[in-house]
Every structure is written in structure tokens, then in C-alpha cells.
Amino acid sequence: MDDIAELKTRILGAVGAAGDEAALEDLRVASIGKKGEISLKMRELGKMTPEQRQAVGPLLNALKDEVNAAISAKRAALGDAALNARLQAEWLDISAPARPAAQGSIHPVSQVTEEVIAIFADLGFSVAEGPQIETDFYNFDALNIAPEHPARQEHDTFYMHREAGDNRPPHVLRTHTSPVQIRHLEAHGTPCRVIAPGRVYRSDYDITHTPMFHQVEGLAIDKSISMANLKWVLEQFFSAYFGTSVKTRFRASHFPFTEPSAEVDIQCSWVDGQLKVGEGDGWLEVLGSGMVHPKVLQSAGVDPSQWQGFAFGMGIDRIAMLKYGIPDLRAFFDADLRWLRHYGFGALDVPTLHGGV
Known part of the structure; x- marks a missing residue:
């Protein structure tokens, strides 16, 4: 024991x-x-x-x-x-400030696209989309663009490759978002009120042109639409977009897909080299517009004796330059982080109806 x-x-x-x-x-x-x-x-x-x-x-x-x-x-x-x-040994002071984290930004094109969609949505327009690689018919023929028109030349349009012996018209990188209007009318008929924002491609490159850029086109078809409705819609849009009352001026022009056609200027002034929209006695061209040509309606299967409407198109990049003071269109696509930090928008900035954030 x-x-x-x-x-x-x-x-x-x-x-x-x-x-x-x-x-x-x-x-x-x-x-x-x-x-x-x-x-x-x-x-x-x-x-x-x-x-x-x-x-x-x-x-x-x-x-x-x-x-x-x-x-x-x-x-x-x-x-x-x-x-x-x-x-x-591993003690951490949780009251110490966090290390700064790198943040991305919203590209001005994305921001302005959202602004445009929000404003036109308030005016009763929905968004229509279509392919960026288009057929010759939708990009040209359906829009009443003649075979000899300069827009069909290779110095203006990017054509896709066809195999030897394939005599079909080659596909193209769409030169405008107007083909979306034809596709929408074919699929949904009339009446309609849509905008078609998206990328477009043209063989051009300088301070105000790039091979790829962004457009938004609008289409409204009904039985009693006139140029007066077009003018009202555009003035409402520009006034909301720039946050001030904006007058427009219509100048007679010619586009194959509209008749009558008009180029649209907005009221502006230059003060010490700075552009101010909505004041002064100057005018700045911003878009092309007009009443939809009867042949375009026929191409989309719409009877022009019963229906009529207006269409317009403008560059998203260009109206972004006007609103946010961006001098060179090419900088939009340079992927320069310094430029993006300067002109970009915060990820949590929500576009409001009247002029961005």
C-alpha cells in the first residue's frame, strides 16, 4: 500500500x-x-x-x-x-486605421450610358439590343443606304472575311446601332418607343474619332408622331442630362434612313475657352435625326401608310466629353489609370435622373 x-x-x-x-x-x-x-x-x-x-x-x-x-x-x-x-505575440490594434485599398472606378462611358437610359426610361423609352457583327442587309439595305453610298466603302466600314468562292455579301462590324431598330420592329411590331445604346465601329481615328465608339439611337413609331414630338423629346433629354434648360435648333440635312432629315444643335456659349450648354447665342451640333423613311418601315415589315415616327442618333462618348469636360476622345480607350482615376466615377455613385451623380 x-x-x-x-x-x-x-x-x-x-x-x-x-x-x-x-x-x-x-x-x-x-x-x-x-x-x-x-x-x-x-x-x-x-x-x-x-x-x-x-x-x-x-x-x-x-x-x-x-x-x-x-x-x-x-x-x-x-x-x-x-x-x-x-x-x-500576435496582438493587433483593431483601432488603428485600415491600410488604404486600391479602388476601381466606373468608366465615363458606362456612367453616361446609365444616365441616358435613366432619362429616356422616364420619357417612356425601353432599351433594345442587337448583335455587333451585322449582315449587309440590316446594316445597309434595310436602312435605305444605296450600294454606291460612301458608308459602304472599306475606308469607312470594317468588313468580315469571306472564303474564296463565297459570293454572299460579307458581314460587317456595325457602323451604327440603327440595325437594332429594324430587328426590334420585326420582332415586336408597332407601336414602339425604344433606344439602342451600344458599341459601333468605323475606320477612322483622330481627336474626335476612334475605330470603336458608342452610340445611342432612338426610335418612336405610332400613327400620329411628328417632328414636333421629336423636338420635345430631345429638349427634354438634353435639359435633364445637362441639368439646365436647353434649347435646340434643327437644320435641314440628308440621311438615307430619314425623310425629312435634320441635324440638331444645342444652345451654348464659350466663356474663357469653357463651353457652357444652355446659355449664350452659340450653337453646337450634337446629333442627326428625322422622320423614319417609308422604305425603312417597309424593310421592317411596317406599313408606312398606317405608321410613322422619328429616329435620332448621337455619340455617347461625345456627350460625355461635353458634360464632363473631356478634351480627347482617344483617351476613353487608352486604359490610362491616371485618366480613369481622374474622370472615373465611384462604384457606389448611382446616376440620378437629372444629370449623373
């Missing part, structure tokens, strides 16, 4: 003095492992008399349980101590 008491005191003392989990594990193996001291003493029970086993057995079992409990408690204490030490 005395040796069990002495073994208990020694093992429990060693458990309490263990400095890390490795030492504790070595102690567990040496005491209650298969060849540990307590395990060896339990094997000796077979050599004892029944009376001795009855007295010694419970003491050894109790000692084994006590040692197990002491080791578990010590292991938990060592784990807590290690965690506290780690927390002290």
Missing part, C-alpha cells in the same frame, strides 16, 4: 511539474502506457491472493483514473497557456 501511495505522489508531482505537452506525453507513457509503472503493477495482481487483489486492485484503478484526470487537466492548462502566449 505504501508503494502505491509513494507512486501516486511521485507521478502527480511530475504531472504538475511538466513544462510542455511533449514532456506530459512522455510522462503519460511512463505511467499508464502498456509498459508504464501503473500498468506493470496491475499485471502483478494475477500473482496475488484473492484477498490481496481485492485490496490492491481498487487502489490501482483509482490511481490510474486520477493520473488520467491530472494529465488531461495539465494538458488543458498547457494549451491555454500556449494560446495566451500566442495572443500576446
Whole structure:
């Protein structure tokens, strides 16, 4: 009995003095492992008399349980101590300012497109979309553009490749979003009131032209639409877009897909080299428009004796330049981060109905 008491005191003392989990594990193996001291003493029970086993057995079992409990408690204490030490070493001041994170910005073209859509939506126009690679029919023939028209020349239009022997007219990168109007009329019929924003392509490159740019075209078809409706819609749009009352001036022009046709100027002034829209006695051309040509209506399957309407088209990039003071159209597509940070918009800036953010 005395040796069990002495073994208990020694093992429990060693458990309490263990400095890390490795030492504790070595102690567990040496005491209650298969060849540990307590395990060896339990094997000796077979050599004892029944009376001795009855007295010694419970003491050894109790000692084994006590040692197990002491080791578990010590292991938990060592784990807590290690965690506290780690927390002290890895302490972080959460009140310190966060490191600045690089933020992207909304491109002016995307911003202005959303502004345009919001304003025309308030005027009752929905958005129509179409493919950027168009057939010769939708891009030219359906819009009453004659075969000899300069727009069909390769110096103005990007043509797709055809295999040798394939005599079909080649597809083109659309030169305007007007084909969307034809496709929409074919699919949805009349009456209609839509705008078609999107990318267009022309073989041109200078300070005010790029090979790829953005347009928005509008179409309204009904039985009693006139040029007066067109003028009202455009003045409402420009007044909302520029945030001030804007007058328009119509000048007679010619476009194959409208008759009569008009180029539209907006009122403006130049003050110290700065353009101000909606004031002064100057005029700035911004778009082309007119009443939809009867042949265009016929191409879309619409009876021109029953229906009529207006159409217009303007460059999204150009009206962005006017509103936000951007001098060079080519910079829109240079991917210069400095330019994007300067002219870009915050991701959480939501366009309002009247003039952006």
C-alpha cells in the first residue's frame, strides 16, 4: 500500500511539474502506457491472493483514473497557456486605421450610358439590343443606304472575311446601332418607343474619332408622331442630362434612313475657352435625326401608310466629353489609370435622373 501511495505522489508531482505537452506525453507513457509503472503493477495482481487483489486492485484503478484526470487537466492548462502566449505575440490594434485599398472606378462611358437610359426610361423609352457583327442587309439595305453610298466603302466600314468562292455579301462590324431598330420592329411590331445604346465601329481615328465608339439611337413609331414630338423629346433629354434648360435648333440635312432629315444643335456659349450648354447665342451640333423613311418601315415589315415616327442618333462618348469636360476622345480607350482615376466615377455613385451623380 505504501508503494502505491509513494507512486501516486511521485507521478502527480511530475504531472504538475511538466513544462510542455511533449514532456506530459512522455510522462503519460511512463505511467499508464502498456509498459508504464501503473500498468506493470496491475499485471502483478494475477500473482496475488484473492484477498490481496481485492485490496490492491481498487487502489490501482483509482490511481490510474486520477493520473488520467491530472494529465488531461495539465494538458488543458498547457494549451491555454500556449494560446495566451500566442495572443500576446500576435496582438493587433483593431483601432488603428485600415491600410488604404486600391479602388476601381466606373468608366465615363458606362456612367453616361446609365444616365441616358435613366432619362429616356422616364420619357417612356425601353432599351433594345442587337448583335455587333451585322449582315449587309440590316446594316445597309434595310436602312435605305444605296450600294454606291460612301458608308459602304472599306475606308469607312470594317468588313468580315469571306472564303474564296463565297459570293454572299460579307458581314460587317456595325457602323451604327440603327440595325437594332429594324430587328426590334420585326420582332415586336408597332407601336414602339425604344433606344439602342451600344458599341459601333468605323475606320477612322483622330481627336474626335476612334475605330470603336458608342452610340445611342432612338426610335418612336405610332400613327400620329411628328417632328414636333421629336423636338420635345430631345429638349427634354438634353435639359435633364445637362441639368439646365436647353434649347435646340434643327437644320435641314440628308440621311438615307430619314425623310425629312435634320441635324440638331444645342444652345451654348464659350466663356474663357469653357463651353457652357444652355446659355449664350452659340450653337453646337450634337446629333442627326428625322422622320423614319417609308422604305425603312417597309424593310421592317411596317406599313408606312398606317405608321410613322422619328429616329435620332448621337455619340455617347461625345456627350460625355461635353458634360464632363473631356478634351480627347482617344483617351476613353487608352486604359490610362491616371485618366480613369481622374474622370472615373465611384462604384457606389448611382446616376440620378437629372444629370449623373
